[in-house]
Amino acid sequence: MVIDAEVCENQAVLCVRGEIVYGAVEALGGALDRLPAATDSIVLDMADVTFMDSVGLRFLQELDDFGCRHAIPVRVINWRGQPRRVMEFAQQDRTGATDRDEPVDEPAAAFTAGNGATVFSAVALERAEAVDRLSEQVQQLQQALASHPVIDQARGILMAAEACTADQAWDILREASQHANVKLRQVAATVVSSIEGVAMDEPVRDALKSALARSRAARVRKA
Missing domain, CATH: 3.30.750.24 (STAS domain)
Incomplete structure (x- = not known):
């Protein structure tokens, strides 16, 4: 100071x-x-x-x-x-x-x-709010870690089906997530479920089709 x-x-x-x-x-x-x-x-x-x-x-x-x-x-x-x-x-x-x-x-x-007690309690509250924010961030990280297996499975499926790289498969999932306005994990779960014959929701299906088409066109241009 x-x-x-x-x-x-x-x-x-x-x-x-x-x-x-x-x-x-x-x-x-x-x-x-x-x-x-x-x-x-x-x-x-x-x-x-x-x-x-x-x-x-x-x-x-x-x-x-x-x-x-x-x-x-x-x-x-x-x-x-x-x-x-x-x-x-x-x-x-x-x-x-x-x-x-x-x-x-x-x-x-x-x-x-x-006002001593008030100042002490106010500082404690300020720090408690910081702890709450950190706890929320930890929860988000835990959710992200939990979603990795299904996302990795979906990437593997797309890599095998499209003969694309891991990064390209990731871009396909991410683009479909953005266009369908759903979480990336949900798109990945849909791709994995489709292998078992589960029908895709229409918004996710359409978003995946568009993302796949753009990815294929981009790979053709680079070839």
Whole structure:
């Protein structure tokens, strides 16, 4: 995390970049201590903060404590992304509702005292959502792995029937899947079932015919 400080007409603007995690409180304390004695207000700009864990609570408390000690107002602006969602949860718990279309721009004190549990729960929720997304991706990969045998069988059937390569057989299945608007695994299962005399569904059958015709024409042109 990096804090860039700029003072204009006795107002200090602290721009935070990176993640507010372990060590961020100490970094903020150092930046505050280096401000000129004549500083009469502080604005903390969070626009470039990408992530904030439970350390963010102590980070904001450090800013608020500094303002109280020196009797100067402090503001925190430009909440975005994950840090903003953490603060929205905190605001919602305090008021019972929050308007997500309005930017969060309030004194740091409004988001510090008494909201520790909210910040912890909001960060936990953020991570739980990430775990859910990963679980969904794993399920998709598992489904893809499970579909490989039938797809490989269908490719083998097409390679034997059409005297084509494995890549060409794959292209035929993929094109038929797109034109029939069904999953590739379903097209492959249809090809495998057809060997056992099971009739193909008309959309899949027509899509396969078109894909086979284009594949044959392409192979003739290359010959």
